[in-house]
Amino acid sequence: MASSKTSSKVxxxxxxxxxxxxxxxxENGPDRQNKYNSEDILQWSKHVEQIKAExxxxxxxxxxxxxxxxxxxxxxxxxxxxxxxxxxNTQQQTDEKPRRHRMQDGKVFVARQSILDELFEISHxxxxxxxxxxxxxxxxxxxxxxxxxxxxxxxxxxxxxxxAFGQLGVxxxxxxxxxxxxxxxxxxxxxxxRELHSNYQWKMPISIATSIVLLAAEMSVLGYFPVYVVxxxxxxxxxxxxxxxxxxxxxxxxxSFIREMVVAVHRAKSKKDExxxxxxxxxxxxxxxxxxxxxxxxxxxxxxxxxxxxxxNFAMILGSLFYLYxxxxxxxxxxxxNKSNQPFSRRTLVLAVFHSTLPGMLILLLGFFAFLHCxxxxxxxxxxxxxxxxxxxxxxxxxxxxxxxTWNIVVxxxxxxxxxxxxxxxxxxxxxxxxxxxxxxxxAFVHEYAFTMGFGFFxxxxxxxxxxxxxxxxxxxxxxxxxxxxNIIMWTCLFIGQGVQVCLYCLEWNAxxxxxxxxxxxxxxxxxxxxxxxxxx
Numbered sequence: 001m002a003s004s005k006t007s008s009k010v011x012x013x014x015x016x017x018x019x020x021x022x023x024x025x026x027e028n029g030p031d032r033q034n035k036y037n038s039e040d041i042l043q044w045s046k047h048v049e050q051i052k053a054e055x056x057x058x059x060x061x062x063x064x065x066x067x068x069x070x071x072x073x074x075x076x077x078x079x080x081x082x083x084x085x086x087x088x089n090t091q092q093q094t095d096e097k098p099r100r101h102r103m104q105d106g107k108v109f110v111a112r113q114s115i116l117d118e119l120f121e122i123s124h125x126x127x128x129x130x131x132x133x134x135x136x137x138x139x140x141x142x143x144x145x146x147x148x149x150x151x152x153x154x155x156x157x158x159x160x161x162x163x164a165f166g167q168l169g170v171x172x173x174x175x176x177x178x179x180x181x182x183x184x185x186x187x188x189x190x191x192x193x194r195e196l197h198s199n200y201q202w203k204m205p206i207s208i209a210t211s212i213v214l215l216a217a218e219m220s221v222l223g224y225f226p227v228y229v230v231x232x233x234x235x236x237x238x239x240x241x242x243x244x245x246x247x248x249x250x251x252x253x254x255x256s257f258i259r260e261m262v263v264a265v266h267r268a269k270s271k272k273d274e275x276x277x278x279x280x281x282x283x284x285x286x287x288x289x290x291x292x293x294x295x296x297x298x299x300x301x302x303x304x305x306x307x308x309x310x311x312x313n314f315a316m317i318l319g320s321l322f323y324l325y326x327x328x329x330x331x332x333x334x335x336x337x338n339k340s341n342q343p344f345s346r347r348t349l350v351l352a353v354f355h356s357t358l359p360g361m362l363i364l365l366l367g368f369f370a371f372l373h374c375x376x377x378x379x380x381x382x383x384x385x386x387x388x389x390x391x392x393x394x395x396x397x398x399x400x401x402x403x404x405x406t407w408n409i410v411v412x413x414x415x416x417x418x419x420x421x422x423x424x425x426x427x428x429x430x431x432x433x434x435x436x437x438x439x440x441x442x443x444a445f446v447h448e449y450a451f452t453m454g455f456g457f458f459x460x461x462x463x464x465x466x467x468x469x470x471x472x473x474x475x476x477x478x479x480x481x482x483x484x485x486x487n488i489i490m491w492t493c494l495f496i497g498q499g500v501q502v503c504l505y506c507l508e509w510n511a512x513x514x515x516x517x518x519x520x521x522x523x524x525x526x527x528x529x530x531x532x533x534x535x536x537x
Contacts, residue, residue, distance in 0.1 A: 360499045448460055457508060
């Protein structure tokens with residue numbers, strides 16, 4: 001603006017000077033004309049010098065303003081970076097302190113969307129989703145075509161579904177018993193302990209007696225009872241997994257509540273003026289259904305429920321189940337039925353592993369999408385639970401260490417805060433590697449327990465993948481691997497690992513059917529039948 005004003009001044013003064021010089025030659029005589037010409041030149045020179053001085057002053061003022069703004073912005077950014085570095089240094093120093101000085105730290109819940117919900121707003125990502133839906137339609141059409149060619153009629157046989165989800169009545173009443181205890185048992189036991197702990201001096205005997213009662217109740221109702229139901233009623237596979245996974249979920253939920261309440265009571269004890277306020281039963285009931293394993297008395301909540309979003313997620317869960325059914329029927333069962341009546345050889349085993357990579361990877365993606373995205377988001381929406389970070393962008397991981405942290409945030413948070421950090425608090429920061437190994441051991445044991453009880457036979461595939469291969473990959477393919485090549489390596493390992501899992505479990509399932517056990521001895525139960533069964537189909 002200043003330069004434009006200067007230009008207008010220059011134009012006005014120049015035009016005025018030009019008009020004056022045009023009038024000068026009209027006067028009589030050459031001497032008088034030369035006189036006016038010299039005066040015009042002098043006046044023009046004065047005007048030019050004056051304009052030059054004004055332009056220089058205005059340019060200096062503008063440059064001064066620009067430099068002041070640049071210096072101010074740079075100083076602000078420098079101060080912000082200094083503050084952030086100071087905060088990081090403070091956090092690092094805080095992390096180095098013993099955990100007993102920061103027992104109140106933990107997961108912070110904030111309102112945020114799931115990553116896939118954000119990505120599905122992009123048309124390109126929607127197209128990938130549409131491709132998977134089209135593949136489901138292709139499975140249905142191919143199944144109908146094969147049935148029509150073989151049987152002469154259009155048949156969609158869902159006997160496998162009805163078998164897998166059989167005896168749902170037993171599952172329902174067993175679930176209500178586990179839920180009823182988890183809701184009322186730990187809550188009232190801890191409430192009574194808190195009152196006795198605050199009013200009586202014999203705190204140590206009271207705490208020991210409460211721990212014994214609570215441990216006995218947990219092991220009876222959430223430990224022994226689900227196993228008894230699964231084995232006594234001989235539940236089919238899907239029903240077994242429902243009971244066992246709910247058993248594990250209730251155990252992790254109740255442990256989180258017990259752990260947080262014990263810490264709150266001891267924290268209040270250290271501050272003599274405070275009294276530990278016991279939470280309401282409603283907040284604990286809400287925690288049992290909300291999609292997190294970390295107990296808080298309050299969580300960020302959304303203002304309303306999007307019922308269309310809930311219905312859409314349940315519809316996608318149902319579609320994922322049908323997807324899984326067609327993968328098993330069209331891609332897995334025909335391979336392992338071994339209709340050629342030829343025994344499995346090393347060549348057949350290798351071919352079966354690589355044949356299982358595609359269905360294995362599809363099963364992994366379906367399990368992630370159906371449970372970690374659709375199921376958890378559906379319950380979060382119905383409960384107006386606002387923190388939807390149930391996973392991160394694990395598909396972009398260039399290391400298995402990052403993949404393990406981002407694949408399942410819900411379980412990872414529980415393992416991190418209640419296994420890893422508590423282990424470090426008890427044994428010190430020098431044993432971080434031991435703490436990491438303990439987390440892998442717990443995860444491997446729980447996964448193997450779930451698969452053993454779900455399938456009805458012991459085959460330590462999951463334990464070996466987590467406790468051995470997972471540990472090796474975690475320390476070798478670590479976070480320093482940043483190249484995109486490592487993302488390709490990670491996906492290659494996932495494909496092979498899923499192929500191995502699907503192949504070995506399908507082989508063992510078929511061997512259990514072809515060569516049933518004849519005894520009940522220990523080695524008879526823990527030895528995989530596929531190692532000794534020479535069936536021919």
